[in-house]
Amino acid sequence: AQTVTQSQPEMSVQEAETVTLSCTYDTSESDYYLFWYKQPPSRQMILVIRQEAYKQQNATENRFSVNFQKAAKSFSLKISDSQLGDAAMYFCAYKRGAQKLVFGQGTRLTINP
């Protein structure tokens, strides 16, 4: 079974600075999708960004970007110009084909004003 590992239970960053959240995954497949979800205190799960494994170009959504290293099976999330509203739990997730979405353990991000 595929596994997704987030090795940083907690991270903190100063407002306006940049922070990188780490994620690694285990798979023998070449075609799959990776996701980062944000969970603010409201508990809502919000899709932040997705990456298609067959695309070499790293996905970017405004201040959020990923560093996708396929050979290393690494999928980190970079948040630039951190804002107070970025404080949340962040979950990395993997999906291939008809298999179900598999999540990492989560990283709690704190933004210091």
Place this chain on the structure above:
Amino acid sequence: DAGITQSPRHKVTETGTPVTLRCHQTENHRYMYWYRQDPGHGLRLIHYSYGVKDTDKGEVSDGYSVSRSKTEDFLLTLESATSSQTSVYFCAISAGSEATHGYTFGSGTRLTVV
């Protein structure tokens, strides 16, 4: 997300009592999922459904059952609640099994078993 609602939002129940959580969607999506969220474990799949009356187990299905009698509703039942089932439960939906854009999630139900 307005297309998927969970009820109740919070519930406290006693050990040994049956509990049913409801997920309702207005998107007419075929696939529905129940996950539980626990610290240090992320979200883990309990059960899922791929159509009316079609359901299957996920990785943490022991102690849970599900039913789907209509496309829009997916019920999760704890037959006899235990303290280990204290968790936040999320329902999710997707139009197809491939779901290359991920799932859409409800707002979750916080269940406390005392």
